[in-house]
Amino acid sequence: MSNTHYTKLETDSESGDQEALLSNNTAAQNRPQTSRFPSIPHSLITAVLVCLAFGAGTFIQSLPYFNKDALCAAHTVQYTPPIIASGSPAITYSTVSYNGSFLKEDVYRQDASPKVDAAWEALGVNYRSIKVPDSQAAAAGLTKDHIRINSKYGGGYPANVEGLHHLHCLNLLRQTSKYNFDYYKALGQGAFKNDDTIVKLHVTHCLDILRQQLMCRADVGVFGQVWTQPENPKAFVDFNTDHKCVNYDAIRQWAEERQLPEDVPEDYLQGPVPGQKIYAGTP
Numbered sequence: 001m002s003n004t005h006y007t008k009l010e011t012d013s014e015s016g017d018q019e020a021l022l023s024n025n026t027a028a029q030n031r032p033q034t035s036r037f038p039s040i041p042h043s044l045i046t047a048v049l050v051c052l053a054f055g056a057g058t059f060i061q062s063l064p065y066f067n068k069d070a071l072c073a074a075h076t077v078q079y080t081p082p083i084i085a086s087g088s089p090a091i092t093y094s095t096v097s098y099n100g101s102f103l104k105e106d107v108y109r110q111d112a113s114p115k116v117d118a119a120w121e122a123l124g125v126n127y128r129s130i131k132v133p134d135s136q137a138a139a140a141g142l143t144k145d146h147i148r149i150n151s152k153y154g155g156g157y158p159a160n161v162e163g164l165h166h167l168h169c170l171n172l173l174r175q176t177s178k179y180n181f182d183y184y185k186a187l188g189q190g191a192f193k194n195d196d197t198i199v200k201l202h203v204t205h206c207l208d209i210l211r212q213q214l215m216c217r218a219d220v221g222v223f224g225q226v227w228t229q230p231e232n233p234k235a236f237v238d239f240n241t242d243h244k245c246v247n248y249d250a251i252r253q254w255a256e257e258r259q260l261p262e263d264v265p266e267d268y269l270q271g272p273v274p275g276q277k278i279y280a281g282t283p
Contacts, residue, residue, distance in 0.1 A: 069093050073246070076217075079141035082132050083161075083254055090250035100239025112175070112183040123252065125168040126190070129158040130258040145277040148270045158269070161255045163248070166213055169206030176203050219243075 073091040074084055083090055099106060107119040131149060132140055133156050142157050149156050172191055175184040176199065184192050191202050221241060227233045272278055 080136075080139040081161075082130070082136050082140060083251065085136045085139055088254055090247065090254045092247045092250065093244050094247065095242050096245040097242050098240060100241065102236075102239065108174075112180040120167075120171045120174075123167050123171075124164045124255060125171045127161070127164055127252075127255055128259040128262065129160050130255055131156040131260060132159045144275070150267055150270045153265070153268055158260060161251070163251060164255055166210060169209055172203060172206050173210075 069092045070084065072093065074080065077084070107116055110116050131154070132142060137146075137157050140159070142159065146157055149158060174180060175191070184190075191199055194202070221243065223237045223239060223241065225235045226238045228236045
């Protein structure tokens with residue numbers, strides 16, 4: 001006679017009675033099993049994993065080829081400019097407190113004068129081009145259609161550092177503001193050597209370059225508000241905020257040291273070669 005037993009299963013009233021054929025072995029398998037190993041609290045497992053992750057991160061950042069500043073700089077540009085390709089230590093980031101004063105003017109905001117011009121010039125707003133070596137040209141986004149330096153003078157490509165051009169543009173907007181225009185117009189230097197039509201085109205070019213740059217690098221920080229005027233408190237935006245900034249002066253110095261000579265021979269630039277694109281007008 002078989003050792004199989006029939007066991008009645010309890011069901012709800014809608015499903016009706018059912019019977020299941022359960023062997024002794026199956027019933028034994030369905031009984032709760034007791035682990036041979038002690039249970040490890042989830043909190044302990046989590047703590048161990050956090051420690052391992054922290055240790056791994058610390059180890060990776062200690063490696064000589066892992067540089068967060070260089071990684072950030074490389075990630076936020078489309079190409080690999082020479083300052084990055086050369087492994088220059090100029091790309092570093094640190095916390096900088098913005099001078100957001102509304103009423104107290106620093107030298108960059110003051111009325112036009114030789115002193116103010118000297119402060120802006122010191123920022124490198126009128127630096128000459130640098131030379132991009134042939135070996136770094138493609139990575140920097142330069143192509144066969146860009147002008148080359150004559151091989152007899154070492155080859156490479158003349159190029160301008162974009163960040164310095166942005167400040168050049170900002171300086172031009174300052175010079176052509178209502179408050180300064182007459183002063184610089186009378187001097188007739190730089191952009192003001194041209195007639196008013198070209199000056200206007202220069203200004204609107206700069207305005208739109210800065211618009212695009214500000215949108216490209218949109219700052220997602222926020223301005224808080226503070227109370228002013230103790231006698232009759234009023235809310236005012238606090239523009240004095242902290243930012244993680246690149247070391248601009250190091251970049252400026254890097255560009256300054258690599259400027260092309262102020263005076264170059266007439267054949268310094270290599271002329272157009274067959275197949276090289278020549279634009280019908282100013283791009």
